[in-house]
Structures are given as structure tokens and as C-alpha cells.
Amino acid sequence: MAEGILYLSDDTFDETIQGSDKPVLVDFWAEWCGPCKMIAPVLEEIASEQGEQLQIAKLNVDDNPDAARRFGVLSIPTLILFRNGEVEKRLVGAKGKGQLLQELSDVLA
Amino acid sequence: MPDDVREVIIIGSGPAGLTAAVYAARANLHPLMIEGVDAGGQLMLTTEVENYPGFPEGILGPDMMARFREQAERFGTEFVTANVSKVDLSARPFSVWVDDEEHRSRAVIVSTGARARMLGLESEAQLLGHGVSTCATCDGFFFRDQEIAVVGGGDSALEEALFLTKFATKVTLIHRRAELRASKIMQDRAFANERIEFLWDSVVEDVLGDQTLSGLRVRNVKTDAVSELPVTGMFVAIGHFPNTNLFDGQLDRDDEGYVLTKGLAGETPATATNIEGVFACGDCVDHVYRQAVTAAGMGCQAAIDTERWLEAKAHEERSA
Missing domain, CATH: 3.50.50.60 (FAD/NAD(P)-binding domain)
Structure with missing residues (x-):
């Protein structure tokens, strides 16, 4: 378990997203997904470098199918950015750190 | 230096x-x-x-x-x-x-x-991650008990189709010719799998659906007949x-x-x-x-x- 990353479940999802004073980027992932493994270290880096502005969270879709279903996740990795509990942005597929930081530049300003 | x-x-x-x-x-x-x-x-x-x-x-x-x-x-x-x-x-x-x-x-x-090559349709790009997938291993899970399609006729198409039968009730393989390019062993496995159906001589003309994929518009290249295939997922393996x-x-x-x-x-x-x-x-x-x-x-x-x-x-x- 990496530092600075929240591990969500179907039970804690809403509470965490609604209760966060920072924007939350949720990584919908699963063990059997190759590209999910590729982006894991990138998210860990972002969590440790940008933790003050952005909360990184992970949701295992295999163990927690409800949240994935509710947000219409049909491909992983999908990253959904929540601000004040609302979906602000969704990113599908593996991306590099530079590209991700650019996509997140609004909340990292 | x-x-x-x-x-x-x-x-x-x-x-x-x-x-x-x-x-x-x-x-x-x-x-x-x-x-x-x-x-x-x-x-x-x-x-x-x-x-x-x-x-x-x-x-x-x-x-x-x-x-x-x-x-x-x-x-x-x-x-x-x-x-x-x-x-x-x-x-x-x-x-x-x-x-x-x-x-x-x-x-x-x-x-x-x-x-992987994609079909190149605008609707395909719009529904990427909403039913259009480039990774059967990653996304097959989301199509449990649903009907989906795989486009292509080579080894990768059949491999994906076979893998997806673990989740989907029916996998329609859409191929533009009347025979497969895939290896004999993969063909045998695919033909023996009851969940796989074949749509020969056919190409996908449009990916349908607003928020998520609801079907494919398919044209038979021999007869020019156009039909709609109601599926919730499309996996592309065309080279x-x-x-x-x-x-x-x-x-x-x-x-x-x-x-x-x-x-x-x-x-x-x-x-x-x-x-x-x-x-x-x-x-x-x-x-x-x-x-x-x-x-x-x-x-x-x-x-x-x-x-x-x-x-x-x-x-x-x-x-x-």
C-alpha cells in the first residue's frame, strides 16, 4: 500500500468523495489489467508530489463492482476526477505522468 | 566524448x-x-x-x-x-x-x-471506454451476461472472442470475409464454442449509442444489406x-x-x-x-x- 493513496470500497466511496476538501482522483483498476499496472507507479508519484492539492484514491472494480457500475466504468484503467463530490473529468486508458499532470493542471494550479 | x-x-x-x-x-x-x-x-x-x-x-x-x-x-x-x-x-x-x-x-x-488499429469511426472514438474497448483482458469483466461483438478474423480476434465468452453470453465475430485468417487451432476452438457466432462478409459502419454503446450498424459487403446488431460492447482486433x-x-x-x-x-x-x-x-x-x-x-x-x-x-x- 502506497503512502498518500486512499483505498476505496463500495461502502466508503460516497463518504470519501463527498467528504474530501481536496479534489479526488479515483483510479478504477483490477489485478488482471496490464495497463492498470503500468500507471500504478505514476499515480504513486503524483500522490507523493501533489498530495496537498489532490487526493489520489484507488478502487478495485473486481471487489467493488457497484461504484464502477454507478459511474459507467466499462474500461480500465479509468480515472475519474471528483471535485466537491461531482464528476469533473474522466480519463480512459493508460497515460504517462506528463500527460496526466497536464490533464490535471486545473486542479494543480 | x-x-x-x-x-x-x-x-x-x-x-x-x-x-x-x-x-x-x-x-x-x-x-x-x-x-x-x-x-x-x-x-x-x-x-x-x-x-x-x-x-x-x-x-x-x-x-x-x-x-x-x-x-x-x-x-x-x-x-x-x-x-x-x-x-x-x-x-x-x-x-x-x-x-x-x-x-x-x-x-x-x-x-x-x-x-492495434481501430476502425477509425467518429462514433467509435466517442464511445471508447463506454462500450468500445481496445483491451479484452482489461474490460471483458464489465460485459458479464451481455451480448458483445469482436471485429476481425485473425488470431488476436479469435483469442479475444474466446476469452470474452467467459463473461458474455454471446460473442458475435464480425469479419469482412467469409473465412478466417486465424491459425487452425484457434479456428477449431472458436467454431467449437457455442457462445461465438459469426457474421461473415460484414463491416461495422457505425457504432450506436449516446452515453454507452447500444448496438452496431453492420453492412454486408456482398449484398450491401444493412442491419443493426444489438450489443453493449465492441472489441476491435483488425490488425x-x-x-x-x-x-x-x-x-x-x-x-x-x-x-x-x-x-x-x-x-x-x-x-x-x-x-x-x-x-x-x-x-x-x-x-x-x-x-x-x-x-x-x-x-x-x-x-x-x-x-x-x-x-x-x-x-x-x-x-x-
Whole structure:
């Protein structure tokens, strides 16, 4: 378990997203997904470098199918950015750190 | 030469690049591998690999690539997990940039691989991640008890279709011809699977659905009859194109973009490109065999070609 990353479940999802004073980027992932493994270290880096502005969270879709279903996740990795509990942005597929930081530049300003 | 010039940079981290890294590292060339955002290459998107020698029980693609990487790392390969933004191969030492960071080396091994071709429809791009998928292994799970389609007629299409029958109640394979390109063993398996149906001589004209995919508009190329196939997922496996745009105007490539090497003309060193000191291997060169094991073999050739070339250059410099 990496530092600075929240591990969500179907039970804690809403509470965490609604209760966060920072924007939350949720990584919908699963063990059997190759590209999910590729982006894991990138998210860990972002969590440790940008933790003050952005909360990184992970949701295992295999163990927690409800949240994935509710947000219409049909491909992983999908990253959904929540601000004040609302979906602000969704990113599908593996991306590099530079590209991700650019996509997140609004909340990292 | 200044100290910051490396012996070799390897671009790309599939079986070709990582095998080249194992050999180059063992030859004390201290390779730097720029592995890309899609590190591990196409095998990261596959399930069971049953035709790589040495794994009689089969091995999952991502697990196999993790092992390749471990082996390359064990002998001292350094990794940068990012895409190369540009290269300058016009003068030696060569320059390879990752964003603003420049890396320089005496030799370069190009092993950037290939990626899956998409249909190229606007609606397909819009519904990517909402029913359109490029990775059956990743996304099959979301289509449990649903009806879905796979487009294509080769080994990868059948492999995906067979894998997806674990989840979907019905998988329709849409193929533009009346017979498959796939290997006999895959065809036998697919024909024997009750959950797979075949839609021959057909092409997808449009991907339907607003928020999520609800169906496909399919045209029969023989009769021109258009029909709608109600499915919630579409997986595309209609071939590949090489990741070689980075080398535009620098490396000689064929009409489809595959890097041309001496080996293709029956000459040696087989992996040499039109630029001295730049070697290429794997699926960015090979559009005929495209196997993990052939890519690995070519990666080995590229490392040996590189090592010999560097040695010859060093010898020249010493005698000059």
C-alpha cells in the first residue's frame, strides 16, 4: 500500500468523495489489467508530489463492482476526477505522468 | 566524448526491447531503456500466452513482461517510464528527448512495436471506454451476461472472442470475409464454442449509442444489406500499425511505416537501419511474424549488432 493513496470500497466511496476538501482522483483498476499496472507507479508519484492539492484514491472494480457500475466504468484503467463530490473529468486508458499532470493542471494550479 | 554519452539507448519495452536490454546489459553496455507509457507493449493487453517456449502451462502476458523486465533490470538496465518526445539521429552521438530532458548515446535500438488499429469511426472514438474497448483482458469483466461483438478474423480476434465468452453470453465475430485468417487451432476452438457466432462478409459502419454503446450498424459487403446488431460492447482486433512516427524523415520505412532493416534485404547486420549506429527490431520492423518469440529473437540480434558496431567504432577511434 502506497503512502498518500486512499483505498476505496463500495461502502466508503460516497463518504470519501463527498467528504474530501481536496479534489479526488479515483483510479478504477483490477489485478488482471496490464495497463492498470503500468500507471500504478505514476499515480504513486503524483500522490507523493501533489498530495496537498489532490487526493489520489484507488478502487478495485473486481471487489467493488457497484461504484464502477454507478459511474459507467466499462474500461480500465479509468480515472475519474471528483471535485466537491461531482464528476469533473474522466480519463480512459493508460497515460504517462506528463500527460496526466497536464490533464490535471486545473486542479494543480 | 563527454561522460554523459551512453553506449546505447533502447526505445520501447516489449519482448524485442527487453531482450535487447538483457543482452546489452550483459555485454556491459549499461543500456538506458525508455520504456514508454505503454510499457511492456502489446503483451500487456493479452491474456494467456501459450506459444512462448519454456512456459508449458502458459503464462499471462503482463506476467511474462514483468519477468522480462526483471531480467533486464537484474543486469543493470536503467529505465525511464515515459514516451520519447523526439529524436535526432542526424549526428552522433544521437539525441533522444523525453519532454525537455535530453539523453545522448552512441547507438540507438528502436523497438517501439506496433499498436492495434481501430476502425477509425467518429462514433467509435466517442464511445471508447463506454462500450468500445481496445483491451479484452482489461474490460471483458464489465460485459458479464451481455451480448458483445469482436471485429476481425485473425488470431488476436479469435483469442479475444474466446476469452470474452467467459463473461458474455454471446460473442458475435464480425469479419469482412467469409473465412478466417486465424491459425487452425484457434479456428477449431472458436467454431467449437457455442457462445461465438459469426457474421461473415460484414463491416461495422457505425457504432450506436449516446452515453454507452447500444448496438452496431453492420453492412454486408456482398449484398450491401444493412442491419443493426444489438450489443453493449465492441472489441476491435483488425490488425496493427507500427509506432514509428517518431522517426519521420530520419529512418527509412516502408509504405505502412515499418522500419526497413538490412535483414529484410538479406544483408547483415540484420537489424541495421539506414542510419549507421541505429538498429531496429520487433514489431516496428516485422509485420509478417509478429510473435513475442520472434520479437525477442530480433531484439537479441539488435543487441549483438549494436555491441559489435560499438566495438568496431571504438577500435577505429583507438587506431585513429
